[in-house]
Amino acid sequence: MRRQVVLLVPLLLLLCSASSAAIEPISTSIAVGMAAALTGFLASYPNIFYHFHECCRPEWIAFNRTGDSNTPIQLVLIYKSLKEDLDTKLFGQHLASHIIIKAVSGFMNNPNPKKPLVLSLHGWTGTGKNFASELIAENIYKEGMGSNFVHVFTAELHFPHTSQMDTYKTQLQQWIKGNVSSCAHSMFIFDEMDKMQPGLIDSIKPYLDYYDKVDGVSYRKAIFIFLSNAGGESIVQTTLDFWNAGRSREEIELKDVETSLALSVFNNKRSGLWHTSLIDKNLVDFFVPFLPLEYKHVLQCAVASMTAQGLRADAAVAAAVAGDLRYFPKAERVFSVKGCKTIDSKWEYYT
Numbered sequence: 106m107r108r109q110v111v112l113l114v115p116l117l118l119l120l121c122s123a124s125s126a127a128i129e130p131i132s133t134s135i136a137v138g139m140a141a142a143l144t145g146f147l148a149s150y151p152n153i154f155y156h157f158h159e160c161c162r163p164e165w166i167a168f169n170r171t172g173d174s175n176t177p178i179q180l181v182l183i184y185k186s187l188k189e190d191l192d193t194k195l196f197g198q199h200l201a202s203h204i205i206i207k208a209v210s211g212f213m214n215n216p217n218p219k220k221p222l223v224l225s226l227h228g229w230t231g232t233g234k235n236f237a238s239e240l241i242a243e244n245i246y247k248e249g250m251g252s253n254f255v256h257v258f259t260a261e262l263h264f265p266h267t268s269q270m271d272t273y274k275t276q277l278q279q280w281i282k283g284n285v286s287s288c289a290h291s292m293f294i295f296d297e298m299d300k301m302q303p304g305l306i307d308s309i310k311p312y313l314d315y316y317d318k319v320d321g322v323s324y325r326k327a328i329f330i331f332l333s334n335a336g337g338e339s340i341v342q343t344t345l346d347f348w349n350a351g352r353s354r355e356e357i358e359l360k361d362v363e364t365s366l367a368l369s370v371f372n373n374k375r376s377g378l379w380h381t382s383l384i385d386k387n388l389v390d391f392f393v394p395f396l397p398l399e400y401k402h403v404l405q406c407a408v409a410s411m412t413a414q415g416l417r418a419d420a421a422v423a424a425a426v427a428g429d430l431r432y433f434p435k436a437e438r439v440f441s442v443k444g445c446k447t448i449d450s451k452w453e454y455y456t
Contacts, residue, residue, distance in 0.1 A: 159247070159248055159252065159253055159254075161254060161287065161288035161289070161290065164247075165246065165247045165248070165252075166245060166246055166247070166254065166288075166290050167213065167244065167245050167246075167247075186244070187205075187206060187209060187210065187240065187241065187244040188202075188206050188210075190240045190243070190244060191205060191206060191237070191240060194236070194240065194409070195233050195236060195237055195240065196233070196398065196402040196405040196406055196409075196445075197232075197233075197354075197396060197398045197399060197401075197402035197405075198232070198233055198237070198395055198396060199354075199355050200357055200358070200359060200362070200393075200394060200396065201226070201228075201233070201237060201393050201394065201395050201396075202237075204359060204391050204393050205224070205237060205241065205393060208222060208224060208390060208391050209222070209241055209244075209245070209328075212328070213245065217325075218325050218326060219315055219325065220313065220314065220315045220324075220325055220388070221312065221313055221324050221325060221326070221327040221328060221329055222327075222328045222329070222390060223313050223328075223329045223330075223331075223383070223388055223389050223390050223391075224328075224329070224330045224331070224389075224390060224391050224393055225298075225330075225331040225333065225370070225378070225389045225391070225392050225393065226238065226330065226331065226332050226333070226393045226395060227333050227334070227335060227336040227337060227340065227366060227370065227392060227393065227394055227395065228334070228336075228337050228340055228394060228395025228396065228397075229334060229337040229340075229341065229395075229397055229442075229443075229444060230334060230443055230444060230446050231398070231441070231443045231444025231445050231446030231447070232395035232396065232397065232398060232444045232445075233395055233444070233445070234332045234333075234395055235296065235332060237393075237395075238294050238330050238332060241292075241328075241330070242255050242292060242294075245290075245292065245328075246292070252292075253288075254284070254287075254288045254290065254291045254292060255291075255292045255294070256280070256284060256291065256292065256293050256294070257294045257296060258277075258293065258294070258295050258296065259296045259297055260295075260296070260297035260298065260300040260301040260302075260377065261297060261300055264301060264302060264305060267302055270302055270304065270305060273302075273305055273308075274305060274308035275308075277305070277308055277309060278308055278309060278312075281293060281309055281312055281324075281327075282312075282319075282320070282322055285312075285322055285323075285324050285327050286322050289323065289324075289325075289326040289327065290326050290327070290328075291327050291328075292327070292328040292329075292330070293327065293328070293329050293330070294330045294332065295329070295330070295331045295332065295377075296332045297332070297333070298331045298332060298333035298335065298376060298377045298378055299333045299334045299335040299373070299375065299376045299377065300377070301376075301377025302377060303374070303376070303377060303378075303379040303380070303381070304381075305377060306331075306377050306378065306381055306383065307381055307382050307383065309329075310382050310383060310386070310388065312324040312327070313329060313383060313388045314386070314388060331378070331389075333370070333376060333377070333378065335369070335370050335373045335375070335376035335378065336366045336369045336370040336373070336392070336394075338369070339362070339365045339366050339368075339369040340362060340366060340394045340395065340396060340397070341397050341440070343357065343361055343362050343365065343394075344357065344396050344397055344440070345434075345440075347361075348439060354396060354399075357396065359391075359394075362392075362394045363392055363394075366392045366394055367384060367389075367392050370384065370392070371384045371385075397440035397441065397444070398440065398441045398444045398445065399439060399440060399441070400427060400428075400432065400438070400439075400441070402441075402445075403427040403430060403441050403444070403445055403448070404423055404424060404427045406427075406444075406445035406448050407422075407423035407424075407426045407427050407445075407448055408420070408423045410445075410448045410449050410452070411423060411452065414449070414452065416452065416456065419456075422455050422456060425455055426448060426451050426452075426455050430442070430443065430447070431443070
């Protein structure tokens with residue numbers, strides 16, 4: 106029997122790969138032939154090949170984060186708690202953490218969502234937007250950001266030429282349709298939305314809407330995450346207002362930021378979300394604000410960075426790195442201009 110398994114593994118991997126290859130699918134005739142040859146074996150061992158190669162199944166995607174009796178035991182053992190990760194690794198972002206935890210856990214535990222989950226993460230550079238999206242992926246997919254079902258689009262890399270907008274729109278629609286057809290629980294991360302050409306993202310508006318299916322494909326279980334610096338000024342101003350009033354940043358609630366943030370993003374002509382139908386039609390579920398980081402948060406980033414790079418967590422060195430960054434207002438030096446963005450590149454100078 107062991108020899109049977111060894112011989113069948115390549116075929117099983119190929120079959121599973123075929124189910125997840127949206128852009129270059131294996132031919133139907135080959136897939137049917139393989140399926141017929143494996144029918145007898147899989148009747149006795151129906152789930153064996155799902156353990157060898159990533160597939161769009163609960164073994165690889167955490168459909169249920171509650172840890173109840175219906176959750177496969179491997180999910181409880183493999184996937185870390187999203188709340189724990191955000192609470193311990195994402196510094197200074199109480200509001201963003203709370204919104205993400207509620208939105209993602211609620212969506213993933215809903216067997217029949219009415220629409221895809223759409224999150225728009227906003228804030229100045231270095232505040233943790235990319236890191237938060239990585240933590241989301243790591244807590245849903247066993248392979249994290251390396252999963253075949255996590256797709257990242259970067260404005261300047263994938264859509265660099267204004268003259269090719271029509272081509273980009275068609276390609277983007279095809280990419281998303283193909284990958285969701287392969288796995289309903291696909292995730293799409295759009296980085297640098299503030300650098301994307303206005304109008305491009307509207308091409309996928311039907312996929313984010315409350316439709317049961319679009320051209321025979323349901324997008325209701327997919328997740329779309331937009332990352333943008335747009336709206337950062339509005340978030341900073343709110344944070345400054347609280348600070349000037351002597352109020353703690355932890356007092357800031359979504360209602361204090363959301364309306365001004367959405368309007369700021371919608372009216373920003375330099376943003377890919379400028380006058381977008383996604384906002385106009387209320388298809389963005391949450392605008393997630395990332396607050397400017399204070400010195401104490403940058404210090405936490407520095408310590409975490411040293412540990413991650415295998416260095417001894419030296420408090421004096423971390424303080425030196427954090428202290429040499431630029432802060433504002435200039436006199437009080439409260440908020441970091443670049444957040445934690447440049448921390449990782451400074452250790453050779455300070456150690």
